[in-house]
Structure formats: structure tokens, C-alpha cells
Amino acid sequence: SPFPLLRAITRTSSVTGTPMKTPHVSLRVSSLRVSSSRTLSVVTAAASREGEARSTPHNPPRICIVGGGFGGLYTALRLDGLSWPAPTSSSTSQQRTTSSALSKANITLVDAGDRFVFKPLMYELLTGEAKRDEVAPLFADLLDGTDVNFARASVTGVTMEPDDGGIVHLDDETSIPFDYLVVALGNKPRTEMVPGARSSCLTFSSLEDVDASIEALDLARAAKATPRVAVVGGGVGGAELAAAIATRDGNAFDVTLLCRDPTGVMPTSPSQLRDHVSGVLRRLDVTVRAGASVTSVAGDGEVTLSFGGEADDETYDVVFWCAGQEPATTPVSSLVDGDNSLPVGGAGAPPLEVNPTLQATAHPRVFAIGDIAQVASDGRGGGGGGFAESRTAQVAFQQSDYVA
Ligand SMILES: Cc1cc2nc3c(=O)[nH]c(=O)nc-3n(C[C@H](O)[C@H](O)[C@H](O)COP(=O)(O)OP(=O)(O)OC[C@H]3O[C@@H](n4cnc5c(N)ncnc54)[C@H](O)[C@@H]3O)c2cc1C
Incomplete structure (x- = not known):
């Protein structure tokens, strides 16, 4: 890179000083395990019809992570790697429970693309110093050997249910019910500022x-x-x-x-x-x-x-x-204001405000991390809590650990 100093700084964790690893170093890569979003929604739709009032999550809980970048992919991997209680006879099927011993979560990662993109290396792809598979390995390879389900689709919206989970809507007209949602859709270029x-x-x-x-x-x-x-x-x-x-x-x-x-x-x-x-x-x-x-x-x-x-x-x-960059969704602030929908797309959206535990203040089962998240500073979420404001891979990566 022409910027060794800059790259050394931006590729090093601001908290730990530990250099970030490229995905092919830090993750195991072998054969394929991917399910289509259609299969997923069929499996989970039955569970969503079980009842109207839900105050406790399903067992196993259904966690949907939207966006498979630094925040989303690593959240899925961290969750998968946690130590979960072994399934009991009463928790082997999709059902509600009041027990605190939840079985291993049903984790679904959704991304519009089929590859995780290690964005800091995109310049090397442009100059020919790095290969496509090094910069952007397939989710199928990265998730092999885990229990994470992958759905390749664009998120078009999220419908919330008060004090409960909700449903992620996808552009292939399927949907994924969830008990917990992690929003990690990142940023997109801000191109509306100037004509042309x-x-x-x-x-x-x-x-x-x-x-x-x-x-x-x-x-x-x-x-x-x-x-x-x-x-x-x-x-x-x-x-x-x-x-x-x-x-x-x-x-x-x-x-x-x-x-x-x-x-x-x-x-x-x-x-x-x-x-x-x-x-x-x-x-x-x-x-x-x-x-x-x-x-x-x-x-x-x-x-x-x-x-x-x-x-x-x-x-x-x-x-x-x-x-300039702007959040990939709009109007994400609706989650904070208590609306029950989260439309996705459009321009000029504010970031999704979360409290210091990275939960949307009006929907504690919704978490947001990475470029799209901003810790509320007006008191609703308990103040900035010392979180970094910068939109970097390190912040998203560290938040994934915390949110999992
Ligand atoms: C060229 C470039 C170089 C960078 N270099 C550095 C660097 O050197 N050091 C550093 O710390 N940071 C760097 N950054 C910033 C860093 O990459 C981001 O801060 C980080 O990727 C944020 O992680 P994230 O998980 O929030 O979002 P992202 O990594 O952007 O992931 C968001 C994911 O959401 C998916 N998505 C978006 N919308 C939808 C939708 N509607 N439906 C389904 N999926 C969707 C996208 O496909 C993407 O995979 C760089 C960024 C760029 C663009």
C-alpha cells in the first residue's frame, strides 16, 4: 500500500492495539452449507403463527442478523461459537419457554451478496495486489462447519411487534420471523448532495x-x-x-x-x-x-x-x-420512536440510534452495530457511554463481540 502508516493505524484495533486479521486467516474455510431464504422462511413461518402475544423468546431463540459485513458476519460467528446448553427433551422443537436455559439459537445471517467484503483491502483489488477470493471470500465457505443459516437476499423492511420480536422482509417476497434482530447493514455512498x-x-x-x-x-x-x-x-x-x-x-x-x-x-x-x-x-x-x-x-x-x-x-x-457516506436504511430512527416498521433504502437517512448496550431504545430485542449504529447522546439511551463514534471496521468488529 502507498500508505503504510495510515494502513497500519486503520488496520489496528483502536482499543487493543491488535492488528485485524484477514478473513481467510481468522476463519476456517472448507465446503458448503447454505440454505436459501425461501427454505428458511418456510421453516420459521410455522413458528411465527404459534401465538399473538409473545413475551418470551422461542426455544431455541431465533436470531436474525441483517448485513454480513464486519459487524454482522462476526456476530454470527461469535454467537455460533458460544457455549450453549445442550438441547433438552422439552426444547428440541420450536416452542416458547420460560426457562432461562435456552438451547443453541437458530442463527440466520442475511446479506444481499454472496461474499463477505473485507473493505480495507478493496484498494489492493483495484491495483491487482490482492485476489478477489482473498478480499471477498464466499459466505458459504466462511460459514461452513458452523450452524449459521445464510440467506442471500436484500432486506426490504422489518416489521416489529411491541415488546417482542418481529419479521424481516426480503426482496424475494419471503420473510424471516425473529426473536432478536441485529441490524448491521453498514453505510452506502452519499451521492445526493450535488447534481450529477x-x-x-x-x-x-x-x-x-x-x-x-x-x-x-x-x-x-x-x-x-x-x-x-x-x-x-x-x-x-x-x-x-x-x-x-x-x-x-x-x-x-x-x-x-x-x-x-x-x-x-x-x-x-x-x-x-x-x-x-x-x-x-x-x-x-x-x-x-x-x-x-x-x-x-x-x-x-x-x-x-x-x-x-x-x-x-x-x-x-x-x-x-x-x-460522504450515509446509513444503508431509512428511516431507521422509527425504531427508536416506537413505530413498528423499518423500511430499508432511500437517501438521507439518519443512523439507527441505540443505547450503550447497542439496543434500539424502543425495541430492546433489536440491536444495531457498525456503521449504521449511533449511540444516543440525548439521554434516552443513557448517553454516549464512551463509545467510539468513528465508522471503522474495528468498531464494527468489537461491537460484534459485545452484541453476541
Ligand atoms: C474502500 C473502503 C476502505 C476502508 N478501509 C478501512 C480501513 O482501512 N480500516 C477500517 O477500520 N475501516 C475501513 N473502512 C470502513 C469499514 O469497512 C466499515 O467501517 C465496516 O465495513 C463497517 O462494518 P459494517 O458491518 O457496519 O458494514 P459493512 O461491512 O459495510 O457490511 C454491511 C453489509 O450489509 C449488506 N447490506 C446492505 N444493505 C443490505 C440490504 N438491504 N439487504 C441485505 N444486505 C444488505 C452489505 O451487502 C454488506 O455486506 C473502509 C471502507 C471502505 C468502503
């Missing part, structure tokens, strides 16, 4: 984004010896991406990093880190335009900037949008 950002820019947040980026860069290279590439957004993500593109194909791209802040890259980071990153970008011939605020992007790569109050138009062959 969504329709005319590439983003870099998912495996599909990496594929689209490689295709666009290859096409640009085929058309021109030195294509011009703009990366909008001077945060860590924009700086990393600009550096990765600058090193791709033997420095074949003319890369410009457009930073809104007049002081340049990563304005909220410590000065030592900023100096280091600025030095790396200089060595890679990345042009850093500090104080360049993008006001619109057109389909032909024309970027309109406000630069020191003056409007300016520049044309690029490829434009990346790395200026």
Missing part, C-alpha cells in the same frame, strides 16, 4: 463498485494514453483511492484529488498523518486541489467547481465520488 454525483460518478464502497471501477479505468486507458481521473473528496477514502489509481497500470493515470477543505487532505486527522499522506500523494504525482468545492458533475465528465469563490469547469475521463 449519483448519475455521473463512480463510487467505491462495494465489490460491485470495484468491478465497475476497473472496467471504467480499463476503458479510459484503451481510449487514451494518460486518462484524467478526478477523485472528489479529500477524506481518508478519497486519498487512498487517488493513491491506488495513481499506482495502477504503471502510473498510467493523471489523478486529481478535489478537496473541499482549504487546508487539503484529511482535515480532521492529526497533522503528522496528514503530512505523511500529502507526501505520498506528491510522490505519486497526484494533484491535490485544496479548497475545490464540487457543485455539479455532468455525464461527459465535466466537473463544475467553486474554487475560492470563483466557478471553474474541468473535464475528466473518469470521476469518482468519495465525499
